Amino acid sequence: MTAIMNTAQHDFPDPPEPDLTxxxxxxxxxxxxxxxxxxxxxxxxxxxxxxxxxxxxxxxxxxxxxxxxxxxxxxxxxxxxxxxxxxxxxxxxxxxxxxxxxxxxxxxxxxxxxxxxxxxxFGGGDFICPSTSVPSGSAVPAGDGGWTVSGTWAYCSGAPYASYFMGHALMPARGGRPPEPLLFVAPRDQWKPLDDWGQQLGLRGSGSHSIRLDGGYVPGHLALPGVSIAEHDVSAGTPGRTLHGNPEYGGALLAFISFLNASMAVGMARGALDVYEDLLRRRTTLVPPVVPRYQDPDYQLWYGDALGMISAAEAALLNAAQQWHDISAQGPAAVTRESDLRLSAICRHVARLCWEAMEGYIMPTAGSSSIRHGERLERVWRDMSMLRTHAGLSVLLPTVAMRELARSLVR
Incomplete structure (x- = not known):
C-alpha cells in the first residue's frame, strides 16, 4: 500500500535519507x-x-x-x-x-x-508525542487566544523521550450544558512526566508515565475546542488532507487508534509463537514415545492452530488498514462513522484471535518451566494480559462502539 503524495510544487526539506524506502x-x-x-x-x-x-x-x-x-x-x-x-x-x-x-x-x-x-x-523532524483520549483536568481561556491547562493524565506511553503531549482537557461549562473537551498539544517545557510507572502486571517498560500540567500555557493554534480525537468527524475534509494532498491525513481516527491496539496484540502473539517454536525444537514429549516435540502430532496440531489464528489476525489487520486507505482515497464523504466503527470492529476480533491462540494453545502446552519469572514467554503473557485490560479493547469496542455500529446500519 502506497500513500498518495502531494504532487503540487513545493520546496520540501529533505529527510535525513531522501532515498530511504x-x-x-x-x-x-x-x-x-x-x-x-x-x-x-x-x-x-x-x-x-x-x-x-x-x-x-x-x-x-x-x-x-x-x-x-x-x-x-x-x-x-x-x-x-x-x-x-x-x-x-x-x-x-x-x-x-x-x-x-x-x-x-x-x-x-x-x-x-x-x-x-x-x-x-514537526519542525524538529522526529515526532514523539504521547496522547490520551479521556478528558481530564481543566482548560481556561488565557485571554490572548491561548489556554491555561492544568491536570494529570495517566497512561501517557512514550513520555520519557517526548517533545509534546496531546491530551483532552475540559473547558468551562456554559449555558447549563456539560463541559466540552479541548484537544490540545502542549510543548515539553509546559509539562513534566511523573515517576509512577513500572509496578503494573505487564508492559512495565512501556514508558507509560503520567503527565502533569500545572497552569501550562497552550497557544491557540495548538488547541481545538470541542474536539475529541476518537469521535472527530473527518467527512467534511481535514486541514491535513488539503495541506498535504494525501488522503491518509483525512482518514478515520477511531479506526487508526484501533489499528494500533490490534498491532500490539499481533506483535505480542508473534513473540509468544517464536518462543513456542523454539520449545518444540529443544524439548521432548513428556510421555513415551519420547521424541522432540516438533515430531509429535499433538504439538504439531497445537502449533499449527496457533500459527493459523495469529496469521489470520495479522491478515485481517493489514486488510483493514488497506480498506482504511482505500476509503480515505475515495474522498472525505466516504469516511463515514459507519466505516470507522466497522474497521474498529475488525480490530476487536484481531485482538481476540491473538488472545485465544495464546490462552488456548501456547500457554497450556508450553509447560510451566517456560513461564518462570524472567522467561520471555512469562513476560509476553503478562504484557498481553495487560493489553486485555485496555479500556478501548475491553470496554469501549465491545459495548458502545458495537451498539453504535449496529444502529448506523439497522434503521
Whole structure:
C-alpha cells in the first residue's frame, strides 16, 4: 500500500535519507528484534527503553514514518507504521508499545491541525508525542487566544523521550450544558512526566508515565475546542488532507487508534509463537514415545492452530488498514462513522484471535518451566494480559462502539 503524495510544487526539506524506502525501514526493525529480546529485563527495570535504542530508532527513521514529507518526514503511510510496530513488539512488547504510542500521533497532528501548528510541531523532524483520549483536568481561556491547562493524565506511553503531549482537557461549562473537551498539544517545557510507572502486571517498560500540567500555557493554534480525537468527524475534509494532498491525513481516527491496539496484540502473539517454536525444537514429549516435540502430532496440531489464528489476525489487520486507505482515497464523504466503527470492529476480533491462540494453545502446552519469572514467554503473557485490560479493547469496542455500529446500519 502506497500513500498518495502531494504532487503540487513545493520546496520540501529533505529527510535525513531522501532515498530511504519503506522496505528498508521495516528491514531495520526486523534486524533489531534479537537485541530487543535480549534487553527486555533492563527495559522493565528502567520502565522505558534505553537512550541508545532511542537514538537508533531516530537514525533508522522510525520517528518520521508518519511525519509529512513537507516537514522532512518520510510519509510512508500507516501500513509501514503498523508493520514496524508489530515487529518491534515481537521483540519486546514494552519497547514496541512505547514506540508506537509515542510516534503514531504524528498522523493525528498532521490530520487535524492547521499549517501554522504543523510547522511548529514537526519542525524538529522526529515526532514523539504521547496522547490520551479521556478528558481530564481543566482548560481556561488565557485571554490572548491561548489556554491555561492544568491536570494529570495517566497512561501517557512514550513520555520519557517526548517533545509534546496531546491530551483532552475540559473547558468551562456554559449555558447549563456539560463541559466540552479541548484537544490540545502542549510543548515539553509546559509539562513534566511523573515517576509512577513500572509496578503494573505487564508492559512495565512501556514508558507509560503520567503527565502533569500545572497552569501550562497552550497557544491557540495548538488547541481545538470541542474536539475529541476518537469521535472527530473527518467527512467534511481535514486541514491535513488539503495541506498535504494525501488522503491518509483525512482518514478515520477511531479506526487508526484501533489499528494500533490490534498491532500490539499481533506483535505480542508473534513473540509468544517464536518462543513456542523454539520449545518444540529443544524439548521432548513428556510421555513415551519420547521424541522432540516438533515430531509429535499433538504439538504439531497445537502449533499449527496457533500459527493459523495469529496469521489470520495479522491478515485481517493489514486488510483493514488497506480498506482504511482505500476509503480515505475515495474522498472525505466516504469516511463515514459507519466505516470507522466497522474497521474498529475488525480490530476487536484481531485482538481476540491473538488472545485465544495464546490462552488456548501456547500457554497450556508450553509447560510451566517456560513461564518462570524472567522467561520471555512469562513476560509476553503478562504484557498481553495487560493489553486485555485496555479500556478501548475491553470496554469501549465491545459495548458502545458495537451498539453504535449496529444502529448506523439497522434503521
Amino acid at each position: 519503506a522496505g528498508q525501514v521495516l528491514a531495520r526493525a526486523e534486524a533489531m528484534v534479537p537485541e530487543l529480546v535480549s534487553r527486555q529485563a533492563e527495559v522493565e527495570e528502567r520502565t522505558f527503553y534505553a537512550e541508545d535504542i532511542h537514538e537508533r530508532f531516530a537514525r533508522n527513521g522510525f520517528y518520521r514514518i508518519l511525519v509529512p514529507r513537507r516537514y522532512g518526514g518520510y510519509e510512508f503511510g500507516i501500513e509501514t507504521f503498523l508493520r514496524v510496530s508489530m515487529t518491534l513488539v515481537r521483540g519486546c512488547s514494552s519497547t514496541g508499545w512505547m514506540y508506537s504510542l509515542g510516534a503514531s500521533h504524528a498522523l493525528m497532528a498532521a490530520t487535524m491541525f492547521e499549517e501554522r501548528a504543523q510547522a511548529e510541531l
